[in-house]
Amino acid sequence: MSLQELQTMVQELSLPRFTASQIADWLYKKRVDSIEKMTNLSKAAREKLSEDWEVGWTMPAESFRSKDGTVKYLFEVECPIGSDGTLESSVIEAVVIPDEDRKTLCISSQAGCKMGCRFCMTGRGGWHGNLDRAQILSQILSIPEGPELTNVVFMGMGEPLDNYETLSAVLNVMTSEWGFAWSPKRITVSSIGVLPMLKRLLDEHKCHIAISLHNPFPDERLQMMPVQAAFPVQDVVALLKRYDFSGQRRVSFEYTMFAGFNDDRRHADALCRILKGLECRVNMIRFHKIPDFPYETSGAEVMDAFRNRLNAGGITATIRASRGEDIMAACGLLAGKHKAKA
Ligand code: SF4
Numbered sequence: 276m277s278l279q280e281l282q283t284m285v286q287e288l289s290l291p292r293f294t295a296s297q298i299a300d301w302l303y304k305k306r307v308d309s310i311e312k313m314t315n316l317s318k319a320a321r322e323k324l325s326e327d328w329e330v331g332w333t334m335p336a337e338s339f340r341s342k343d344g345t346v347k348y349l350f351e352v353e354c355p356i357g358s359d360g361t362l363e364s365s366v367i368e369a370v371v372i373p374d375e376d377r378k379t380l381c382i383s384s385q386a387g388c389k390m391g392c393r394f395c396m397t398g399r400g401g402w403h404g405n406l407d408r409a410q411i412l413s414q415i416l417s418i419p420e421g422p423e424l425t426n427v428v429f430m431g432m433g434e435p436l437d438n439y440e441t442l443s444a445v446l447n448v449m450t451s452e453w454g455f456a457w458s459p460k461r462i463t464v465s466s467i468g469v470l471p472m473l474k475r476l477l478d479e480h481k482c483h484i485a486i487s488l489h490n491p492f493p494d495e496r497l498q499m500m501p502v503q504a505a506f507p508v509q510d511v512v513a514l515l516k517r518y519d520f521s522g523q524r525r526v527s528f529e530y531t532m533f534a535g536f537n538d539d540r541r542h543a544d545a546l547c548r549i550l551k552g553l554e555c556r557v558n559m560i561r562f563h564k565i566p567d568f569p570y571e572t573s574g575a576e577v578m579d580a581f582r583n584r585l586n587a588g589g590i591t592a593t594i595r596a597s598r599g600e601d602i603m604a605a606c607g608l609l610a611g612k613h614k615a616k617a
Contacts, residue, residue: 276302276408277444277447277448277451277453278295278296278299278451278453278454281295281296281298281299282295284328285298288320288323288324288327290320290323290324294316294320296453297313297315297316298313298316298324299453299454300453301313302330303448303453303454303455304455304456306416306421306422307330308330308332308417309329309330310324310325310328310329310330311325331408331409331412331413332409332412332413332416332417333350333351333352333409333410333413333417334413334417335348335349335350335369335417335418336349336350336351336366337349339602339604340602341598341599341600341601341602341604342601343598343599343601344373345370345371345372345373345598345599345602345604346370346371346420347368347369347370347371347599347602347603347604348368348369348370348371348414348418349366349367349368350366350367350368350369350410350413350414351364351365351366352364352365352366352367352386352404352406352410353365354386354403354404354405354406354407354410355404356402356403356404363386363403363404365386365387365403365404367383367385367386367406367410367414367431367432368383368431368432368604369381369382369383369414369418369431370431370599370604371418371420371424372598372599376425377425377426378420378423378424378425378426379424379425379426379427379428380414380415380418380420380424380426380427380428381427381428381430381431382411382414382415382427382428382429382430382431383406383411383414383431383432383433384405384406384411384429384431384432384433384434384435384437384438384441384442385402385403385404385405385406385432385433385434385435385437385438386402386403386404386405386406386432386433387400387401387402387403387404387432387433388400388401388402388432388433388434388437389401389402389434389437390434390437390467390500390501390502391501392467392487392499392500392501392502393498393499393500393568394489394499394531394533394562394565394568394570395565396565396603396608397432397433399565405433405437405438405441406433406438406441407441408441408444408445408448411441411442411445412445412448414431415427415449425461426461426462426463427449427461427462427463428462428463428464428465428485429442429462429463429464429465430463430465430485430606434466434467434469435464435465435466436464436466436469436472436473436476437469437472439472439475439476442464442476443475443476443479443480446459446462446464446480446482449462450462450480450481450482459480459481459482459483459523459524460482460483460523460524462482462483463482463483463484463485463527464476464480464482464483464484464485465484465485465486465487465529466484466485466486466487467486467487467500467502467506468486468487468502468506468508468510468511469502469506470506470510470511470514473511473514474514477514477515477518481523481524482524483524483525483526483527484515484524484525484526484527485526485527485528485529485558486508486511486512486515486526486527486528486529487500487528487529488508488528488529488530488546488557489529489530489531489537490508490536490537490542491508491542491545491546491548491549492542492545493507493508493509495536495537496508499533508549509549512549512550512553515553515555516552516553520553520554520555521554525554525555525556526553526554526555526556527555527556527557527558528546528550528555528556528557528558529558529560529606530546530557530558530559530560530592531559531560531561531562531606532559532560532561532562532572532573532577532578532581533562533570533571533572533573534570534571534572534573534574534577535570536570538573538577538578538581540584542581543581543584543585543588544584544588546585546588546590547584547585547588547589547590550590551589555590555591556590556591556592556593557585557590557591557592557593558592558593558595559578559581559582559592559593559594559595560594560595560597560606561573561578561594561595561597563597563600563605563606563608565608578594579594582594
């Protein structure tokens with residue numbers, strides 16, 4: 276809940292108005308997991324609150340630790356799906372990636388995904404509902420690393436902009452003074468470029484943006500990413516060029532390298548052409564092999580040459596280190612599980 280929603284709630288319960296700020300403090304600063312622990316609320320107030328409300332966290336059901344220190348957490352969720360509101364049980368995943376002085380959490384915004392990118396295990400499994408605010412915030416609040424996190428990236432399961440209202444409310448909790456009070460610079464939202472919602476995100480929030488680009492040529496991108504038909508990447512880049520990324524807010528482009536498909540000089544030059552004039556960075560990612568998919572990852576030499584050509588063309592490009600592959604936590608490998616519940 277936002278502070279405003281908490282204020283409405285306490286008003287309806289005939290509790291003093293300042294109780295709302297106290298509850299926000301317990302939820303988002305002290306991060307307690309029960310109303311009982313909100314000890315500066317009177318006993319009567321706590322009892323009244325507990326009649327209708329609870330702190331909405333869920334703990335992870337399971338965790339896996341990679342040999343490189345990456346930790347993957349599994350959460351069991353139930354999401355309404357379909358017009359009759361049938362609940363579907365799923366498992367969603369969040370991944371902690373420790374790195375020298377940073378501890379980044381990659382979180383999920385949906386159970387599964389509708390977008391159907393061919394190289395992604397989440398896309399293969401289909402869509403099983405939107406996560407609600409509590410299900411997204413649980414991924415941050417309930418894990419042992421929660422208080423030490425330096426960054427959160429919305430790069431887990433799902434397309435965050437396909438669940439925009441919830442994403443926006445969660446970003447408000449994370450960045451408001453009454454919430455986590457984080458700088459938006461600590462947050463990156465990744466998207467394949469759902470244009471109308473991307474515009475809203477750019478207008479309404481200040482967090483960093485990462486766009487999954489993967490191919491500069493429309494016909495080739497369409498072979499991998501059906502979204503290209505609805506929201507061509509050229510239009511996405513044109514929209515981004517209307518915003519200023521020379522200050523605090525940054526935009527980056529994710530580029531997964533497929534051998535013989537998107538990794539030659541033609542692609543590097545086309546990327547430089549379309550990104551010219553935009554203050555940005557390209558993050559090159561080694562492709563993690565998934566079953567029944569024809570392409571392999573590009574080799575190290577090809578990736579180096581591609582990066583060098585981008586850099587020579589005026590685009591800052593880096594090769595992202597692959598993390599957590601042994602626990603299926605690396606990019607494109609989050610699969611979760613799901614089963615329908617009557
Ligand atoms: Fe969805 Fe992202 Fe996977 Fe595409 S890459 S299917 S948008 S989770």
